Every structure is written in structure tokens, then in C-alpha cells.
Amino acid sequence: MSGSLVISLDFELMWGVRDHRTTADYGDAVLGVRQALPAMLALFKAHGIRATWATVGLLFARNRREMLEHCPELQPGYRHQALSPYAAIRSEIGEDEAADPWHYGRSLVDQVLAVEGQELATHTFSHYYCLEEGQSLSAFDADLAAAVRIMSAAGAAPRSIVFPRNQMTDAHVQACARHGITAFRGNPDSFAYRARSQEDNSPLVRGLRLLDASFPVTGRHSYRAPARIGACVDVRASRFFRPFSPRMGALNDLHVRRIVGEMTVAARAGEVYHLWWHPHNVGRHTGQQLARLDTILKAYRRLADEHGMRSQTMAECAAASQGQAAPSN
Numbered sequence: 152m153s154g155s156l157v158i159s160l161d162f163e164l165m166w167g168v169r170d171h172r173t174t175a176d177y178g179d180a181v182l183g184v185r186q187a188l189p190a191m192l193a194l195f196k197a198h199g200i201r202a203t204w205a206t207v208g209l210l211f212a213r214n215r216r217e218m219l220e221h222c223p224e225l226q227p228g229y230r231h232q233a234l235s236p237y238a239a240i241r242s243e244i245g246e247d248e249a250a251d252p253w254h255y256g257r258s259l260v261d262q263v264l265a266v267e268g269q270e271l272a273t274h275t276f277s278h279y280y281c282l283e284e285g286q287s288l289s290a291f292d293a294d295l296a297a298a299v300r301i302m303s304a305a306g307a308a309p310r311s312i313v314f315p316r317n318q319m320t321d322a323h324v325q326a327c328a329r330h331g332i333t334a335f336r337g338n339p340d341s342f343a344y345r346a347r348s349q350e351d352n353s354p355l356v357r358g359l360r361l362l363d364a365s366f367p368v369t370g371r372h373s374y375r376a377p378a379r380i381g382a383c384v385d386v387r388a389s390r391f392f393r394p395f396s397p398r399m400g401a402l403n404d405l406h407v408r409r410i411v412g413e414m415t416v417a418a419r420a421g422e423v424y425h426l427w428w429h430p431h432n433v434g435r436h437t438g439q440q441l442a443r444l445d446t447i448l449k450a451y452r453r454l455a456d457e458h459g460m461r462s463q464t465m466a467e468c469a470a471a472s473q474g475q476a477a478p479s480n
């Protein structure tokens with residue numbers, strides 16, 4: 152069996168960072184997505200990449216009225232209230248994408264929809280946190296229903312989900328299957344990558360992950376056959392593609408080399424290698440980060456020629472592991 156490269160993007164603009172960043176300190180990276188996203192799509196096209204864009208449902212709204220119309224009645228009651236976006240939707244954000252390009256992104260979603268081979272998936276409606284205190288399974292279910300509704304108004308139906316901050320339980324995964332979702336992105340099989348609430352993400356765990364980004368600390372993260380929970384296939388993550396940072400010096404190159412090395416192992420062994428990042432990770436130092444991405448995708452092309460490696464969306468990878476074709480969205 153030939154190996155496959157799966158790429159997923161957590162597409163969220165400000166909705167994914169609003170509890171710990173502001174437009175004043177991070178708004179430039181979020182605005183940078185407007186250059187980075189079309190450039191990534193062009194690279195994907197050039198290299199034959201079929202990527203999964205796990206998109207926050209709120210980004211499908213063209214204006215605040217549409218956003219409010221689609222908000223679920225049952226909303227999560229997080230203990231840490233800043234995690235909930237609903238008060239901000241009512242009173243803080245602008246009216247539409249022209250007035251508030253940090254919180255609206257429909258024109259960007261439409262660019263993704265226009266490129267062949269890209270899968271539009273969900274990153275929940277509200278950037279929902281499955282392991283934070285105060286959430287409930289019924290609030291999650293209502294959130295997903297809202298995500299499916301706003302996507303179907305745009306002519307799309309999600310087959311895959313990426314859970315915000317990689318927080319999930321088996322029960323949350325099973326709830327997804329009821330909404331037609333067949334693939335989710337689980338975490339790498341290692342202590343450092345286990346699903347945790349923000350509070351449980353200690354500096355030790357974060358340090359371990361940083362070290363592992365450039366050096367082989369936690370072992371191999373590509374895999375032969377994805378596991379499943381109920382009707383959902385776990386197309387689990389292999390590695391987070393870290394943003395370029397001038398402070399990281401030589402580690403920037405070492406990280407790319409580690410990714411290419413892992414991808415090569417996967418191609419030779421006929422395994423799945425799943426790389427992920429956020430579009431806003433390319434919103435700063437855009438030129439450098441795109442150059443690194445190009446290096447990775449050129450390596451993929453070589454592996455495709457030499458070992459028959461294929462590019463697959465999450466839904467396609469899940470379907471192939473179950474021996475069936477993926478439905479298109």
C-alpha cells in the first residue's frame with residue numbers, strides 16, 4: 152500500500168485566539184491570512200495537494216445578522232467565561248467583513264471552495280472547547296448542528312472535524328457521527344500530545360513538544376491503519392507545522408528537516424503522515440513560512456514519484472481506510 156500525506160488547517164481567524172490575544176497584539180497575523188491563504192492555495196494547486204480546511208462556522212456568516220441567526224439556543228456555560236464568543240458577537244464585533252476583517256472571513260471561505268480537491272470541514276461553530284469546565288455534551292451537539300446548518304447554507308456538508316485545541320472525548324466523537332461526520336483528527340499517540348484542558352497544559356508538556364518539533368524525542372507518529380471510535384475514523388495528527396520565528400534561529404530549518412524525514416519514513420513504509428497548522432501561523436513572516444512549505448511540498452512530490460505517496464483529504468483518508476470512496480462536499 153502506498154503512503155499518504157494528509158494536510159489539515161484549523162481555519163478560525165480571531166475566533167481561535169480571542170481568549171488570550173487581542174486584535175492589538177495579534178491582529179496583524181490574522182490580517183496576514185488574507186495574503187497567506189491564496190498563496191497556500193496556489194502552492195497546493197501547484198503540488199497537487201488535497202487539503203482539509205477545518206473552518207469555524209462563524210466564518211461562513213457574511214454579516215452579524217447571519218451570525219446571530221445561526222447561533223444555537225443552547226450555548227456552553229464555560230467556567231472561564233472568556234472562552235465563549237457569544238457576548239462578543241452581540242456587542243463587540245463589527246457588522247461585516249469590510250468593517251471587521253478579524254472576525255469575518257466568508258470571502259476567504261469562498262476562495263477555498265473554488266479550488267478543486269480542497270475539503271471544507273468543520274472546526275465547530277463557535278470554536279467549542281470539549282474539555283473546559285462548564286461545557287456539556289448537549290451544548291456540543293447544539294454547536295455542531297449550528298455548524299452544519301451554516302455550512303449547508305453555503306452548499307457544503309462537513310465530513311470531517313478538527314476539535315479546537317485538540318480537546319475531545321470518545322463521547323464528543325460519537326456525537327459527531329450523528330451529524331454525518333466520518334473523520335476526526337485525534338492526537339499523536341504520546342504523553343506530550345494527549346488531549347488536555349488549557350489548565351493541564353503544563354510548561355513541561357509544552358517544552359517537550361517544542362523539543363520534539365526539531366529532534367526525535369517522542370518517536371514515530373506516522374501510522375498504517377487509522378483507528379476508529381464508533382463510526383468515526385481517527386485520522387490522527389502526526390505533527391504541527393510550527394510558524395517561522397526569527398528567535399528560533401537554526402531550529403526553523405531543523406523543524407522542516409524533521410518533517411521531511413518523517414514524511415520520507417511514512418512514504419517508504421506505506422503509512423499516513425498528517426501535518427497540520429493554522430492559516431494565521433503563515434500570517435507573519437509570510438514569505439519565510441511559504442518558502443518552508445514549498446520545501447515540504449517539493450519533498451512530497453519526490454516521494455510521490457519515487458514511492459507513490461498520495462495526497463488525501465481527511466475524509467478521503469478515512470474512506471480509504473474503510474475501503475470506500477469519500478463523498479464529495
Ligand SMILES: [Zn+2]
Pocket residue numbers: 161163167274278314315316
Ligand atoms: Zn482552533
